Structures are given as C-alpha cells and as structure tokens.
Amino acid sequence: MRERLLAAEKVKSIEWHGDRLSLLDQRKLPTEEVWHSCDSAAAVAGAIRDMVVRGAPAIGISAAYALVLAARTRMAAGGDWRQALEEDVALLAASRPTAVNLIWALKQMRERLERLKPGEDPCAALEAQAISIHESDREANLAMAQFGVDLIRRHQGNPQNLLTHCNTGALATGGFGTALGVIRAAHLDGLVERVYVDETRPWLQGSRLTAWELLGDGVPTTLNVDSAAAHLMKTRGISWVVVGADRIAANGDVANKIGTYQLAVLAMHHGVRFMVVAPSSSIDMTLESGDEIPLEERAGSELLEVNGQRFAADVEAFNPVFDVTPADLIDVIVTEKGVVERPTAAKMADLMSRKRLH
Numbered sequence: 552m553r554e555r556l557l558a559a560e561k562v563k564s565i566e567w568h569g570d571r572l573s574l575l576d577q578r579k580l581p582t583e584e585v586w587h588s589c590d591s592a593a594a595v596a597g598a599i600r601d602m603v604v605r606g607a608p609a610i611g612i613s614a615a616y617a618l619v620l621a622a623r624t625r626m627a628a629g630g631d632w633r634q635a636l637e638e639d640v641a642l643l644a645a646s647r648p649t650a651v652n653l654i655w656a657l658k659q660m661r662e663r664l665e666r667l668k669p670g671e672d673p674c675a676a677l678e679a680q681a682i683s684i685h686e687s688d689r690e691a692n693l694a695m696a697q698f699g700v701d702l703i704r705r706h707q708g709n710p711q712n713l714l715t716h717c718n719t720g721a722l723a724t725g726g727f728g729t730a731l732g733v734i735r736a737a738h739l740d741g742l743v744e745r746v747y748v749d750e751t752r753p754w755l756q757g758s759r760l761t762a763w764e765l766l767g768d769g770v771p772t773t774l775n776v777d778s779a780a781a782h783l784m785k786t787r788g789i790s791w792v793v794v795g796a797d798r799i800a801a802n803g804d805v806a807n808k809i810g811t812y813q814l815a816v817l818a819m820h821h822g823v824r825f826m827v828v829a830p831s832s833s834i835d836m837t838l839e840s841g842d843e844i845p846l847e848e849r850a851g852s853e854l855l856e857v858n859g860q861r862f863a864a865d866v867e868a869f870n871p872v873f874d875v876t877p878a879d880l881i882d883v884i885v886t887e888k889g890v891v892e893r894p895t896a897a898k899m900a901d902l903m904s905r906k907r908l909h
C-alpha cells in the first residue's frame with residue numbers, strides 16, 4: 552500500500568527552498584492557489600498566526616524551517632547568536648497555543664543544537680533536522696493510513712459511509728494527511744461509499760480545504776453543515792467519524808477543532824465508531840488530562856464575516872476554535888507507532904514507549 556499512497560500524493564502545502572519557505576496560502580483556497588514566501592522566523596510566525604499555514608503537523612514543520620532561517624540571521628549578526636535565537640523560538644512558540652507539534656518541533660530543533668559536534672556547522676545541522684522532521688511526518692502519515700484502513704476494513708461490510716471534521720489532509724501535514732490520509736487510503740482500497748464533510752465553521756476548513764482535497768482524489772464527497780451531523784448519523788448509515796488532533800493528553804483526551812467533542816457524543820449515541828488519527832508528535836505526555844490543554848480562542852469577527860464580508864449583526868461573538876473530547880468517548884487513536892483501542896493513561900504510556908512499527 553505504501554507505494555500506492557506515495558503515488559497518490561499530489562497536494563503539498565509546504566516547500567523548503569534552502570533560503571526561504573513557501574507556504575500555500577490556505578486562506579485563499581479553493582478559489583486561488585497563492586504561495587506565500589517567508590524569509591524569516593517572524594514571517595513564518597505571522598503565517599502560522601494568520602493561518603496561511605494551519606494544521607498541527609504543518610505548523611510544527613513550518614516552525615522547524617523558520618528556525619533554520621533564524622539561525623542564519625542570528626549567526627550573521629554575530630554576538631551570542633544562541634541567546635538571540637531564543638527570541639525566535641519564543642516568537643514561534645507563541646504563534647498558536649494548542650497544537651503541541653509546534654512546541655515539539657521547536658524542542659527537536661533546540662536539542663539538535665545541543666548535540667552539535669566540534670566544528671559542525673549549526674545551520675547545516677538545523678536544516679537537516681528540519682528536513683528530517685518534515686520527512687518523518689510524511690512517513691508517519693503513510694503508516695497511520697495503513698493502520699486506519701485495516702481498522703475500517705475489519706469493522707463492517709464495505710464500502711462504508713464516513714464523516715470527517717475540519718481539514719486533516721495534505722494541507723495540514725507534511726504528506727498524505729492524518730485522518731484524511733486514512734480516508735483517502737480507504738477510498739483507494741474500495742472501502743468508501745461516501746465521505747460526509749462538515750463545513751467546519753467559522754474558518755470553513757471542511758468546505759474550502761477538505762472538499763477540495765477529496766474532489767481532487769475523486770472521492771465521493773458530500774458537504775454538510777456542522778449541525779447536520781446528528782441527522783446524518785441517524786439517517787445515512789455513517790459507520791465511522793474520523794478526525795485529527797492538535798494535542799492528545801497523557802490519558803488519551805483529545806483537543807481538536809471545535810465541534811469534535813459533540814461529534815463524539817453523537818457517535819456514542821448512534822453507535823458510530825470514533826477514530827482519532829494523529830502522529831505521536833501530537834501527544835503531550837506532560838499533561839495528565841485534556842483539562843490542561845490550552846484552547847485557542849480567535850477573534851469574534853471570524854464568526855461575523857467571511858472574506859471580510861460581514862453578514863451578522865453587530866453582536867459579541869465567542870470563538871473558541873478547539874475543544875476537548877474525553878478519552879472515554881474515543882474508540883481508537885491511530886498513530887504511526889500503532890493503535891490504541893479505548894485509550895487510557897496506561898495504554899498511552901505503552902504506546903509512547905514503542906518504537907515506530909512502520
């Protein structure tokens with residue numbers, strides 16, 4: 552299957568050019584494909600903050616490349632470049648609070664600096680580390696797709712109707728996608744009747760990004776308003792809800808796009824299996840439960856307008872963009888290290904002790 556998945560890779564959202572980072576501007580998709588060029592850590596931090604690039608793994612990969620750009624600038628300026636680089640780390644870490652991949656990637660880059668050998672070029676070492684983070688995510692996507700397809704195949708007769716939320720595809724990662732990677736692979740294996748895609752207000756990652764990716768793959772796709780999910784589970788024979796994650800706590804609680812928690816409650820009520828797909832770089836074993844995960848709130852104006860076009864009354868708007876799904880509502884967490892059925896703290900600890908299986 553690995554070769555077929557690699558052959559199916561089409562969309563990329565991140566391109567490293569050695570001296571700059573190009574990001575496919577996800578604010579403008581699907582109507583325009585515009586590449587946003589970044590030549591500094593501040594430019595990448597701004598791109599993450601403004602959601603030019605979004606999606607937990609893609610955010611982490613972008614921050615890793617940003618540190619390569621920052622190190623070159625700091626070293627050229629002379630002085631204590633390592634101390635100065637900490638300012639760039641802090642700027643990038645503060646760009647969005649929920650996706651732990653951002654913090655994880657910055658930590659990987661800093662640890663690489665601490666392992667420098669005498670005479671080793673720091674910038675070359677950092678660039679190799681950033682490329683490795685990117686490639687590892689791509690490989691993790693392929694492994695998760697294979698694990699997830701096996702679960703779908705074994706669950707019930709095929710083909711099946713699936714529902715997904717937000718965007719977890721090539722646009723959100725360094726490769727094939729996490730949850731959407733499983734869905735795309737299941738379609739390649741003939742296991743998918745139809746994919747129902749929540750539009751995912753207010754940023755519309757579903758209607759603008761996921762629908763665009765799935766149509767590009769020829770996957771039978773139906774867009775629905777987020778509030779139709781219960782009705783779909785009741786009337787359309789949905790067998791799985793398949794979603795991503797921005798941060799998974801040590802007990803298996805999952806922070807993901809707002810609306811995920813209610814999908815899990817609905818899935819439990821309707822006997823629909825609930826699958827979370829995320830690389831181990833999204834797992835934060837330092838947090839005991841999802842109660843500790845910082846949940847980003849964005850400007851209320853994102854609820855009141857689309858593309859700058861206001862359509863709502865001049866009302867106060869509450870715009871949390873993530874929520875936490877408790878582990879006891881999750882049937883399975885799929886990572887590149889393997890699968891955790893009915894996640895608990897003990898099972899998550901066992902998972903994180905494993906080497907990658909693929």
Ligand SMILES: CSC[C@H]1O[C@H](OP(=O)(O)O)[C@H](O)[C@@H]1O
Nearest residue numbers: 605606607717719723795807808
């Ligand atoms: C593969 S991680 C995708 C993850 O990120 C999304 O959030 P955002 O679009 O705000 O970056 C959403 O939570 C997805 O599940």
